[in-house]
Amino acid sequence: MFVRRAALWLTWLAAALALAACADMHEPKLYDRLGGRPAIQAVVDEFVANIAADNRINQRFARTDIPKLKMHLVDQVCEASGGPCKYTGRDMPTTHKGMNVTVAEFNATGEAMLKALRRYNVPQRKTDEVMDLLGSMQNQIVGK
Template identity: 55%
Template sequence: MNGSLYERLGGKDAITAVIDDFVARCAADTRINAKFIRTDIPRLKTNLVDQVCQATGGPCTYTGRDMRTTHDGMAVTAGEFDALVENLVATLDRFNVGDAEKSELLGALAPLRADIVEVESGETGTQLPDAYRNAPATAATAALN
């Protein structure tokens, strides 16, 4: 098929709509939403749109932190990672994203798992560790917020 994955997904507006739906699903999902209690959601959405836009060949620059630094200390489990991917698939299905585009996008995200999952367990709904939850904003996160 022709064109970048970015173009085939429908460009920035389509990606923004996809991220809105995806984040709403994650926020409502008790398997993972405890991890987001201290998160600035609008900022997260902007970063996700930029990340997906850039990774799929679009004209965006992701300015957020790298995946290992971002998720360090959250104690994200394998089960929680899978739950998040499940929500993304549900969103892509709702937007009728084709199978080829879907697997290309999921394929691009798969290598990030190693930087995000800290606990190899199927458990879901785990709390943020206190050390993460109570950590004062670092210079890096304060500047981003």
């Protein structure tokens, strides 16, 4: 009896997983769901403005070419979210090498992005996806 019930449950689970995978396949890319390049550009502008206003991290960018940084960030988020862009900047460890970025600074940068997404009322699930994207880069940026 138990074995039969377990088998039934497993069949149900397999079907549910297949359905979920199927739904995933047909869901538009995060890039499109965010609203394409113009929306990403707007969020990146806000993100960089938030960084510039944050005394915990803004000194780090004192000698940075800001328009170039913004362009690279837009390309990076666009490409990573499945959009038709090509990131042409340096890779993350090379870019942040010698900076010794701390976890606190990385978190402050995350806050700047979260604030930008909130400012544009990006819904929670998409916000989580963008924040996960950033979070996945922590090991390539912190302590280099």
